[in-house]
Amino acid sequence: MVLAMADDVFKALADPTRRRILDELAERDDQTLFEICTRLVTKHGLGLSRQAISQHLAVLESAGLVVSRRQGRYKFHTLKTEPLERIVTRWLRPDTPESTP
């Protein structure tokens, strides 16, 4: 999605599986759906269908946390952290703990 509201970002982050996907994309970019599937199964040991992951990626993408690039029959996914940086400042405005000189 072009315009991702904060609601979408929080909703996307609410699910632990989606956070795992973000973890996976954080340490390796440009992964296809199948790569993400196999990695989630092997490394994190969670058994999910391909469609489940696909739907999770759709949610992450509509939140602006993931962008996808189509190439042939592959679709590569990349993490975007901008939405995160925008939402966290919401309640942290007044003071970082040692910002007062």
Added chain:
Amino acid sequence: MVLAMADDVFKALADPTRRRILDELAERDDQTLFEICTRLVTKHGLGLSRQAISQHLAVLESAGLVVSRRQGRYKFHTLKTEPLERIVTRWLRPDTPESTP
């Protein structure tokens, strides 16, 4: 709760009403349940029962985002931002965009 997992924090942030409550507590500390209720109704225009807000506060408290202090028949609620600061660094670790020289 003493030990709040990241899961609890994300789950607490998933609901828009709970984020409104955090907004309210961010701009005014030490509010009672009734104060929060009336403010949410008047300022933000959402009609919710007292119990709904109470349950939301319980979720926020179990996530460590809110602490409560009992005094007489009043219970004052205060925002805590530490859990937020802990969870946001999860995917922002490697680089701020121009950290590479």
Added chain:
DNA sequence: TTGATAGGCAAGCCGCCACTTGCCTATGGT
């Protein structure tokens, strides 16, 4: 062209979560 790979679409099931409702406890005022 045939088959295999990578992915999409749509309907359906099920559990969780937000919210309500009703009743109960405790503190404060008079």
Added chain:
DNA sequence: ACCATAGGCAAGTGGCGGCTTGCCTATCAA
């Protein structure tokens, strides 16, 4: 003593979200 206020507890309900299942399209290799 009384009543009103501030809040808690517990059961019940409706809807949304995560996951599956089945079938379909598109790309590449032989």
